[in-house]
Amino acid sequence: MNGMNLYNVMRALPFKLVTHNVGNVDSIGNAIFLAGEERYAAPNTTFMFHGVGTSGNGARLEQKNLREMLDSIEADQLRIAAIIEQHTDLNPSEVADLFLEARTKDTAFAISHGIIHDVRDVEIPPGAPVVSLVFQR
Numbered sequence: 001m002n003g004m005n006l007y008n009v010m011r012a013l014p015f016k017l018v019t020h021n022v023g024n025v026d027s028i029g030n031a032i033f034l035a036g037e038e039r040y041a042a043p044n045t046t047f048m049f050h051g052v053g054t055s056g057n058g059a060r061l062e063q064k065n066l067r068e069m070l071d072s073i074e075a076d077q078l079r080i081a082a083i084i085e086q087h088t089d090l091n092p093s094e095v096a097d098l099f100l101e102a103r104t105k106d107t108a109f110a111i112s113h114g115i116i117h118d119v120r121d122v123e124i125p126p127g128a129p130v131v132s133l134v135f136q137r
Contacts, residue, residue: 002028004079006035007032007034007083010036011035016037017036017037018039019032019132020040020041021064022037023043024046025041025045026046027048027049028080030047030049031083031084031114032114034083034084034086034088040109040117040119041115042119042120042122043119044106044107046106046107047105048103048104048106049101050099051073051099051100051102052074052080054069057118074090081095086115107119
């Protein structure tokens with residue numbers, strides 16, 4: 001669950017972190033986005049929530065394997081839910097409903113539930129350094 005790693009690293013950065021949704025924040029991206037001390041979203045952006053899942057690899061599964069997979073899914077979902085609850089106005093029941101709904105929410109929902117602090121366009125000051133992060137294998 002690399003998203004949890006990124007969330008923890010971002011929270012540990014030695015400066016005020018501002019996150020800004022400029023398109024879609026989906027899945028584990030919601031926890032990563034919530035690492036920001038200040039959080040904004042451009043108009044017409046969205047947030048999609050769903051529960052944690054896994055994909056099978058075609059292997060034969062026994063009860064012990066299924067139990068291990070379910071335990072892992074439930075633990076991951078609890079960690080993500082705790083982050084959402086900690087940084088928003090959503091209570092545990094509302095977060096559980098979000099996971100079951102698997103729906104996309106708009107900025108009105110995000111601001112009314114404390115996911116974002118304001119809706120605003122992104123503004124990059126002229127001459128500001130722009131850094132591109134590229135992952136290569």
